[in-house]
Amino acid sequence: MADTFHTQIVSILPKLRVQALALTRNRAQAEDLVQDAVCNALNARDSFIPGTNFAAWMHRILRNRFISDLRKQRATSDIDDVPGELLSSKADHEDRLAVKDLGYALARLPDDQREALVMVVLHGMSYQELAESTGCAVGTAKSRVFRARRQLEAWMTGELPEDDGLRQRASALRNEVDRRKMMGAATRSNGLRG
Missing domain, CATH: 1.10.10.10 (Winged helix-like DNA-binding domain superfamily/Winged helix DNA-binding domain)
Known part of the structure; x- marks a missing residue:
């Protein structure tokens, strides 16, 4: 099983790197995230059930590791900052x-x-x-x-x-539901009086 497990890890590494890069938006952090996720997977290999979806298991480990790291960073840095290199362009x-x-x-x-x-x-x-x-x-x-x-x-x-109008449509729908509830309550109230 160990050989199959290691082979599966090696084969999924490129996909984990893409996912990590999408999550971190930084190549160095993505590589660290993949390495940490692989270490977690190796430590938890006894919990993997052969025959189940290995890719989903690995992606879940990577995502959970990202969330854990994010929670640790939240106290010390602002995670919503957009890197400056994404805002500028040197290419013609x-x-x-x-x-x-x-x-x-x-x-x-x-x-x-x-x-x-x-x-x-x-x-x-x-x-x-x-x-x-x-x-x-x-x-x-x-x-x-x-x-x-x-x-x-x-x-x-x-x-x-x-904002392409989804909020307005949702708000209008909520208003309509509220209006109908009020009409229903008024009708029931009038029925009790009569």
């Missing part, structure tokens, strides 16, 4: 600028959406595998990928503002 070529813009847009996505998008689009994970590795429902996984794609498209094409 349009393609290079587009890639930088995409990198900036990816960095702006909420962590859960960015992670979901990277795991499905770059890693080729199914929604089921994504749900297993992130500990959410399949519908939530699909929603995260959909929202990430939609927001990236809006930012990259400039066709939609950052």
Whole structure:
């Protein structure tokens, strides 16, 4: 089993690096995160059940390690700062600028959406595998990928503002539900009086 376990770890390293880079947005931190996740996996190899989804297990370990590290850093630094190199561009070529813009847009996505998008689009994970590795429902996984794609498209094409009306539609729906509840309560109240 040890040989198979080690072979599986080696084969998943490239995908773990991509996920770690999407989470940390820094190559050196991503490499450290992958190394820490692999160490955690090696220490916990007895808890892995052969025949189950090894990739999802490893992605979950990496994600949990990232969250643990993030909690430790939160007390000492501001994690929401966007690195300066993402805000500037030295390239003159349009393609290079587009890639930088995409990198900036990816960095702006909420962590859960960015992670979901990277795991499905770059890693080729199914929604089921994504749900297993992130500990959410399949519908939530699909929603995260959909929202990430939609927001990236809006930012990259400039066709939609950052707030494209979803809040207004949700607010209008809530108002309608509240109005109907009030009408129902008034109707019941009038029925009791009569």
